[in-house]
């Protein structure tokens with residue numbers, strides 16, 4: 001599987017480690033959008049598109065996010081701490097929509113995105129890179145690409 005195109009949409013949100021959204025094309029015919037570029041403690045990494053996990057209110061059957069304290073539909077009080085925990089003991093609130101199934105594939109996707117991001121940053125003068133941008137590499141977001149919303153992985157601290 002070849003990565004045939006990477007498009008970067010840089011974002012600047014004060015206080016956030018999110019740096020960009022990436023849209024990646026595989027084999028010239030399959031597109032995954034909403035991949036996040038995050039500036040972590042050990043450098044840039046990617047987060048695959050994900051969605052919030054929901055469960056259903058026992059009273060009315062309405063869907064609610066796992067951190068919701070009250071049902072959106074009937075207002076009933078919901079059980080706190082009902083999200084499953086991961087190995088590190090953190091509540092699992094999101095699930096990937098699309099993701100690689102082995103570390104090698106993740107690494108290839110991450111390298112391609114970080115490279116494209118660095119080149120995009122280079123153009124704006126924000127983060128100089130020693131690499132020359134490849135000719136023909138498009139860095140503009142796809143027309144109609146969804147850059148807002150979609151995902152809320154980053155509100156896990158403020159969502160309560």
Ligand SMILES: [Zn+2]
Pocket residue numbers: 057058059060061062071072073074075076
């Ligand atoms: Zn309810």
